[in-house]
Amino acid sequence: MKTSKTGKTGKGAIALALMLATALAAPADAQSVLRVKPSGDVRVMDPHLGSDSMARNMGYMIYDTLFAVDADLRIKPQMVESWSSKEEGRVWNFRLREGMTFHDGSPVTAADVVASLRRWAQNDGLGQQLIARGGTFSVESPRDFTLTLNAPWGMVLEALGKPGAPVPFIMPERLAQTPSNRPVPEAIGSGPYRFVASEWRAGDRLVFAAHAGYRPRSEPASGLAGGKVPRFERVEWQIMPDQQTALDALRKGEIDIAEDIPADLLPTLRRDRNIAVSRQDEIGVAQQIRLNTIQPPFDNPKLRQALLAAVDGQEFLAAVTTDADQGKVCNSFYICASPYYTEAGWRKPDLERARQLVREAGYDGTPVVLLNAAENSNISAFTLVADALLRKIGFRTDVQALDWATVVARRQSREPVSRGGWSIFISGPGGLDYMEPLSHLGLRSNCEKAWFGWPCDEQIEKLRAAFADTADEAKKREIAAQIQARALETVPYVPIAVQYQLRAHRANLTGLLNPPAPVYWNVSRQ
Numbered sequence: 001m002k003t004s005k006t007g008k009t010g011k012g013a014i015a016l017a018l019m020l021a022t023a024l025a026a027p028a029d030a031q032s033v034l035r036v037k038p039s040g041d042v043r044v045m046d047p048h049l050g051s052d053s054m055a056r057n058m059g060y061m062i063y064d065t066l067f068a069v070d071a072d073l074r075i076k077p078q079m080v081e082s083w084s085s086k087e088e089g090r091v092w093n094f095r096l097r098e099g100m101t102f103h104d105g106s107p108v109t110a111a112d113v114v115a116s117l118r119r120w121a122q123n124d125g126l127g128q129q130l131i132a133r134g135g136t137f138s139v140e141s142p143r144d145f146t147l148t149l150n151a152p153w154g155m156v157l158e159a160l161g162k163p164g165a166p167v168p169f170i171m172p173e174r175l176a177q178t179p180s181n182r183p184v185p186e187a188i189g190s191g192p193y194r195f196v197a198s199e200w201r202a203g204d205r206l207v208f209a210a211h212a213g214y215r216p217r218s219e220p221a222s223g224l225a226g227g228k229v230p231r232f233e234r235v236e237w238q239i240m241p242d243q244q245t246a247l248d249a250l251r252k253g254e255i256d257i258a259e260d261i262p263a264d265l266l267p268t269l270r271r272d273r274n275i276a277v278s279r280q281d282e283i284g285v286a287q288q289i290r291l292n293t294i295q296p297p298f299d300n301p302k303l304r305q306a307l308l309a310a311v312d313g314q315e316f317l318a319a320v321t322t323d324a325d326q327g328k329v330c331n332s333f334y335i336c337a338s339p340y341y342t343e344a345g346w347r348k349p350d351l352e353r354a355r356q357l358v359r360e361a362g363y364d365g366t367p368v369v370l371l372n373a374a375e376n377s378n379i380s381a382f383t384l385v386a387d388a389l390l391r392k393i394g395f396r397t398d399v400q401a402l403d404w405a406t407v408v409a410r411r412q413s414r415e416p417v418s419r420g421g422w423s424i425f426i427s428g429p430g431g432l433d434y435m436e437p438l439s440h441l442g443l444r445s446n447c448e449k450a451w452f453g454w455p456c457d458e459q460i461e462k463l464r465a466a467f468a469d470t471a472d473e474a475k476k477r478e479i480a481a482q483i484q485a486r487a488l489e490t491v492p493y494v495p496i497a498v499q500y501q502l503r504a505h506r507a508n509l510t511g512l513l514n515p516p517a518p519v520y521w522n523v524s525r526q
Contacts, residue, residue: 032231032232032233032234032525033232033233033234033235033236034232034234034235034236034256034257034520034523034525035235035236035238035254035255035256035257036235036236036237036238036255036256036257036258036259036520037237037238037239037240037246037249037250037255037257037258037259038054038057038237038239038259038518039053039054039057039259039260039376039501039518040053040054040239040260040373040376040404040405041054041202041203041239041241041403041404041405042054042055042057042058042206042237042405043405043406043408043409044183044408045058045183045184045187046183046184046187047059047063047165047166047167047169048116048119048120048123048166048169048180048184049123049166049180049181049183050123050165050166050412051164051165051166051429051433051441051451051452052165052408053165053429053430053517054404054408055165055166056164056165056166056167056517057517057518058187058195058206059165059167059169059189060167060191060224060517060519061191061192061193061195061208061235061519061520062103062187062188062189062191062193062194062195062208063167063169063170063171063189063190063191064078064079064100064169064170064189064190064191064228065078065079065160065161065167065168065169065170065224066078066079066080066094066113066160066161066168066170067080067157067160067161067225068161068163068223068224068225069161069163069223069224069225069432069515069516070222070223070224070225070226071222071223071513071515072222072223073223073432075157075158075161076161076219076222076225076226078161078217078225079096079097079100079108079113079170079190080094080095080096080097081095081096081097081098081143082094082095083095085156088152089149089152089153089154089156090148090149090150090151090152091146091147091148091149092146092147092148092149092156093140093144093145093146094113094144094145094146094147095143095144096108096109096110096113096143096144096145097215097217098143099215100190100215101190101213101214102171102172102188102189102190103188103189103190103194103195103211103213104172104188105213106172107142108170108190109139109142109143109173110139110140110141110142110143110144110145111139111142111173112170112171112172112173112176113137113145113170114137114138114139114145114173115173115176115177116168116169116170116171116173116176117137117160117168117170118137118176119176119177119178119180120166120167120168120169120180121135121168122180123166123180123449124159124162124166124168125438125439125440125441125444125446126155126158126159126162126438126439127159127168128446128449129153129155129159129438129464129465129468130149130153130155130156130159132465133149133150133151133153134148134149134150134151135147135148135149136148136149151469153468153469154468154471155438155468158439159439162432162439163224163430163432163515163516163517164429164430164432164433164439164441164516165429165430165433165441169189170189170190171184171188171189172188175188190211190214191211191214191228192210192211192214192216192228192229192230192521193208193209193210193211193230193235193521194208194209194210194211195207195208196208196209196234203239203405204238204239205236205237205238205239206236206237206239207234207235207236207237208234208235208236208237209233209234210230210232210233210234211230214228214230216228216229216521221511221513221521221522222513223513223515223516224515224516224517224519227522228519228521228522229521229522230521231511231521231522231523231524232520232523235520238255240255240258241375241403242375243261243262243265243375243377244265246258247261247265247268247269247504250269250275250504250505250506251269251272251274251275253274253506256505256506256509256525257503257504257505257506257509257512257520258503258504258505259280259501259503259518260280260376260378260501260502260503261277261502261503261504262320262377262378263320263321263322263323263326263378263502264320264377266323266502269504273507274506274507274508275504275505275506275507276504276505276506276507276509277502277503277504278502278503278505278512278514279500279501279502279503279514280500280501280502280503280514280518281430281431281500281501281514281515281516281517282500282514283335283337283430283431283432283516284327284335284336284337284431284498284499284500284501285428285429285430285431285498285499285500285501286330286335286428286429286430286431286433286434286442286495286498287316287327287382287426287427287428287495287496287497287498287499288426288427288428288429288442288493288494288495288496289307289311289386289424289426289493289494289496290411290424290425290426290427290442290451290452290453290493291304291307291423291424291453291491291492291493291494292421292422292423292424292452292453292454293453293454293455293456293492294414294453294454294456295414295415295416295417295421295423296364296366296416296417297363297364297366297368297395297423298368298423298424300361300363301489301490301491302357302360302361303357303358303361303363304490304491304494305357305488305489305491306354306355306357306358306361306393307354307389307390307393307491307494308488308491308494309347309349309350309351309353309354309357310349310350310351310354310389310392310393311349311389311494311495311496312349313329313330313331313495313496313497314329314497315385315389316381316382316385316386316496316497317329317496317497317499319381319382319384319385320377320378320381320382320499325500326499326500326502327497327498327499327500328497328498329497329498330495330497330498331343331346331495332346332484332495333434333440333442333443333483333484333487333495334434334435334436334440334480334484335431335434335435335498336498337431337435338434338435338436339435339436339477340435340436340437340476340477340480340481342477342480342481342484344481344484344485345484345485345488346488351392351393354393355393355394358393358394358395359394363394363395365396366396366417367395367396367397367398367417367423368390368395368396368397368398368417368423368424369397369398369400369417369421369422369423369424370383370386370387370390370397370398370399370400370422370423370424370425371383371400371402371407371410371411371422371424371425372384372399372400372401372402372407372426373402373403373404373407373425373426374401374402374403375403375404376404378428378499379404379426379427379428382426382496383399383424383426384399386424386426387399398417407425410422411425411452412452414454425452426496428499428501429441429442430516430517431498431516432516436467436476436480437463437464437467437479437480437483438464438467438468440464442492442493442495443460443464443483443487443492444464444492445457445460445461445490445492446461450492453492453493455490455492455493457486457490457492459486460483460486460487460490460492463479463482463483463486464483466479467479467480467483503518506525508525508526509523509524509525509526510523510524510525510526511523511524
């Protein structure tokens, strides 16, 4: 039996930790407001519903998780006090921390956790793998729950602490009982901030207020783990589609933080001594061309192969930056930082080969509809490069300028392009979702349960399952390479490059963290 040391302290130490946590929870300035220009608007309010990064970012403001990754990507307990496993990893027992409450004042119980995990698992790749292994959650007491599997699985804690969307956030049981394909009616969590729904103005502002009942862990904040201290009374997300407007507001002190700054605005910001610029995280985002594999023209794998053959990631990067530190090409379906990164089977860009594949596929002229998030200068630049490239190799195109929130809604459509559907959108999911095959958002090929574009390939799914079932690292690398070889045939998406998102903030802010998702606990103003 393996038991963690977490939470195994004496009564005096527990009391001291609770006193410290209570003191830390109080905002430094009861009247203070942190104003943030997020990287986009929030259209999907339910963090279990899909893979939208803005839903995930909002989720981290108001929900908490059982486990979380620290700055070194190690799994650490968050809502869990202690845990153990037995029967060679088939049975896992968990105990929750004492005194946690939801924003509606109700206590956090094991019943809330079990209902939340059951709902999350239906939409998440790792969750689906857990269910496929007979994963069953059961309530043992108000603070204790059990996970039972029909076979050992080495990814249990990684699944419960995954930082990528959809994150296994914990919500009240009454909300978690909402069907997994329908949005929850309220955004209520137990995290450091609560969502102030009465002040939400769609397309303009989201407001979060410090959760007075929150009790942060006593450990220092690290990554997404440790003590989450809401030092501001309020955090306001101000939606500003125009980047120049956001820059002007930042320089005037009207906002404190601006996320996802485009490269062309950096010189001006860096000349201002009141502004600091840094990476939002050190892993980057996996910029890609996501393809609709269930509708013409890209239901034809040969046409998907044609686009893959034509794409030169460096050409895309050159459209947005000349700074080599802001991005790099990864000729792989795994992000550059991945231990499974491989360039095996990758071929150099070849426009003539791409044109030949288009001819061989018998392309009938069905227009390629590109959803362009025009307010995002980075995505827009990539979309226009993709448009020009598609036309070079023989496709007809239709670029439709939209805002990101509309793209998020539109990409859910499975209709043909003639009935409001789509062919391509550009997206940059967090790099953590592209580190290994099991949680890999882009490679998932489980048909209607896959990410938007819905690639469907039994061979890739069998290999992903085999990856989860082996503990041998050399075998894992071999399987990861086999998955890449198959993906080069099926082309569920086309990798562009890894980019590092930059965040600008007023220089008098301290305590900013740079985990895989932007979070604003522990931040202070000098």
